[in-house]
Amino acid sequence: MTVTRAEYCVIACAEAWRGDGEVLASPMGVIPSVGARLARRTFSPDLLMTDGEALLVGVDGTVEGWLPYRRHLALVTGGRRHVMMGASQIDRYGNQNISCIGDWARPRRQLLGVRGAPVNTLNNPTSYWVPRHSRRVFVEKVDMVCGVGYDHADGAPYHRIPRVVSDLGVFDFATPDHSMRLASVHPGVTVAQVREATGFDLVVPDEVPYTREPTARELRLIREVIDPQNARSREVGA
Amino acid sequence: MTDKTMTADEAVSRLRSGMTLGIGGWGSRRKPMALVRALLRSEVTDLTIVAYGGPDVGMLAAAGRIRKLVAAFVTLDSIPLEPHYRAAREAGAFELMEIDEAMFMWGLHAAANRLPFLPVRAGLGSDVMRVNPGLRTVTSPYDDQETFVAVPALRLDAALVHVNRADRQGNGQYLGPDPYFDDLFCEAADAAYLSCERVVDTAELTKEAAPQSLLIGRHTVTGVVEAPNGAHFTSCAPDYARDEAAQREYATTPWPEFAERYLASPEGAGS
Numbered sequence: 001m002t003v004t005r006a007e008y009c010v011i012a013c014a015e016a017w018r019g020d021g022e023v024l025a026s027p028m029g030v031i032p033s034v035g036a037r038l039a040r041r042t043f044s045p046d047l048l049m050t051d052g053e054a055l056l057v058g059v060d061g062t063v064e065g066w067l068p069y070r071r072h073l074a075l076v077t078g079g080r081r082h083v084m085m086g087a088s089q090i091d092r093y094g095n096q097n098i099s100c101i102g103d104w105a106r107p108r109r110q111l112l113g114v115r116g117a118p119v120n121t122l123n124n125p126t127s128y129w130v131p132r133h134s135r136r137v138f139v140e141k142v143d144m145v146c147g148v149g150y151d152h153a154d155g156a157p158y159h160r161i162p163r164v165v166s167d168l169g170v171f172d173f174a175t176p177d178h179s180m181r182l183a184s185v186h187p188g189v190t191v192a193q194v195r196e197a198t199g200f201d202l203v204v205p206d207e208v209p210y211t212r213e214p215t216a217r218e219l220r221l222i223r224e225v226i227d228p229q230n231a232r233s234r235e236v237g238a
Numbered sequence: 239m240t241d242k243t244m245t246a247d248e249a250v251s252r253l254r255s256g257m258t259l260g261i262g263g264w265g266s267r268r269k270p271m272a273l274v275r276a277l278l279r280s281e282v283t284d285l286t287i288v289a290y291g292g293p294d295v296g297m298l299a300a301a302g303r304i305r306k307l308v309a310a311f312v313t314l315d316s317i318p319l320e321p322h323y324r325a326a327r328e329a330g331a332f333e334l335m336e337i338d339e340a341m342f343m344w345g346l347h348a349a350a351n352r353l354p355f356l357p358v359r360a361g362l363g364s365d366v367m368r369v370n371p372g373l374r375t376v377t378s379p380y381d382d383q384e385t386f387v388a389v390p391a392l393r394l395d396a397a398l399v400h401v402n403r404a405d406r407q408g409n410g411q412y413l414g415p416d417p418y419f420d421d422l423f424c425e426a427a428d429a430a431y432l433s434c435e436r437v438v439d440t441a442e443l444t445k446e447a448a449p450q451s452l453l454i455g456r457h458t459v460t461g462v463v464e465a466p467n468g469a470h471f472t473s474c475a476p477d478y479a480r481d482e483a484a485q486r487e488y489a490t491t492p493w494p495e496f497a498e499r500y501l502a503s504p505e506g507a508g509s
Contacts, residue, residue, distance in 0.1 A: 054415035068416040069264060073340045077359060099336065100327070104369050110327040112318065113291075113311030119340035119360035145365040152363035157384070 003219065005167060006031060006232040008186040008211050009131075010222055012165045014039040015212075016127045017047055017082055023124075024048040024056075024067075024075055026083040030235040032129045032165075034227045036084075041221055076116065079158055081124040084165075085117060089142040090128060092179045092200045094161040096121075096147030104144050117146035121153070125160045131235050133166035135199035150178035167236045168194050170211055175203050184211040241406045242462045246276035249431040249461045253277065253396055256305075258286040260346075260392070260427055262399030262420035266292040266315040266480055268412075269472040270400035270433050272465035274298070277398075279501055288392050290342065290418070292472060293488060296322035299331060300493035306333040308392060310342050314485055321489050337366055337389070345392035346419060349426035357386035396460075397427035400469045401453065402477055403443060404434035408459030409452060411443050414475035417453050424458040433463040435477050 013035030017025050025036040025047045040047040041059055051057045056065030075081050088111055089097040096117060102108030120126045126147060130137050145152055150173055153159040164171040169185040181203040182194060187210050263269035274294045283303045289295055291312030298304050300322035312323040344356040357376050367373055376388040399420040402413040410432050424430035471484035488496055
């Protein structure tokens with residue numbers, strides 16, 4: 001059976017929560033949600049997850065806790081959470097923008113607003129998910145720093161951006177100056193393609209591995225249990 | 239005990255142009271839309287609005303009533319970007335104090351506790367500091383010496399909130415999964431107007447629901463407005479879900495046309 005691009009993205013997102021232990025997985029977007037649920041059902045069984053509203057739920061939907069926004073914010077600042085946010089723009093140091101495009105004082109395009117990105121990035125690990133990797137998203141400089149990147153964080157005690165996942169590959173900041181590095185490409189994607197779609201000079205190691213293959217069990221869980229409606233393919237096509 | 243019941247129009251008649259108003263709910267959830275509609279029918283304008291923004295902000299922006307907005311986001315949830323808010327921002331229609339969700343919460347906490355500010359580990363390094371040059375920082379007086387943002391108190395002249403049930407004295411009860419920050423809005427305000435789906439006897443409140451659902455204390459409430467369907471078209475779980483069709487209509491209809499329909503009836507469009 002051919003593994004789809006969307007399924008490699010699911011695996012790449014799921015891996016973000018590997019080894020996290022008993023923390024809240026906060027996925028934003030379809031593929032991160034499928035990924036988080038896959039991680040919980042397989043290699044990270046202690047993860048906490050919500051029903052998308054105010055309840056903590058098990059894999060079968062069993063309610064195990066109450067997490068309204070005010071407690072959610074306390075959990076953020078307590079650090080027992082790993083969020084995977086979206087990014088309308090992201091730069092080489094991981095600064096993320098979801099507020100507006102253009103000049104903040106008179107935006108060309110008003111987006112959501114900073115939301116919780118400033119507090120997230122200074123308190124709990126924050127990864128990012130970009131379903132359409134392009135030069136419009138991977139920019140030299142974001143128009144509004146919402147999520148704080150490594151250069152702006154200035155060594156803040158709890159700041160960490162474990163990974164960025166896009167439809168082309170996985171990226172991390174494991175370089176001396178924490179500039180973004182290509183950690184893997186999804187099978188079917190070339191390094192040149194990633195470079196072409198990125199608006200800044202990406203750190204590319206000599207050997208770039210492929211994003212790992214899903215196991216047969218993982219593939220079955222994704223296709224038959226977690227996302228039988230194949231919502232993932234609407235977020236990332238072939 | 240004081241009977242605080244009044245109509246939405248009576249509540250709004252106590253508001254003045256230039257005031258700072260907090261609006262409860264979150265996004266397109268449990269917004270006090272009956273009170274917002276009454277506000278839109280009034281002449282009150284030049285407002286500073288403090289909200290986890292939804293269609294309340296979109297409508298007041300479309301109607302030109304906002305001088306300044308304090309918010310971390312404005313969204314309709316199932317429609318991520320609020321179209322009227324977007325249009326107003328892209329036209330530079332009002333001043334914006336854009337702060338993070340947690341900063342916002344601590345600003346309300348500070349106001350509720352009569353503190354000038356509270357320190358938070360949020361905002362530093364982000365452009366929240368650049369676009370709000372008035373924000374100050376504070377250094378821990380203890381050994382760690384860490385620097386924090388000193389979020390100023392978000393003191394409100396008045397708060398507007400909507401809950402499921404209330405008694406005539408202003409004890410407010412929520413029956414949904416999330417209290418949002420409605421009690422904080424009331425505590426942070428000099429006057430608070432509480433609309434509810436149904437006014438009931440005090441004893442009725444805890445007949446079938448746990449006392450923990452008594453979110454809002456009467457000592458923080460000025461007026462109680464019985465407004466069945468008063469959050470429509472936003473959600474008011476468990477009484478009703480968001481009316482997605484009405485919300486879509488709101489998002490796709492030019493404001494003057496929508497307003498004419500929506501403001502005329504006391505229950506709002508589609509109810």
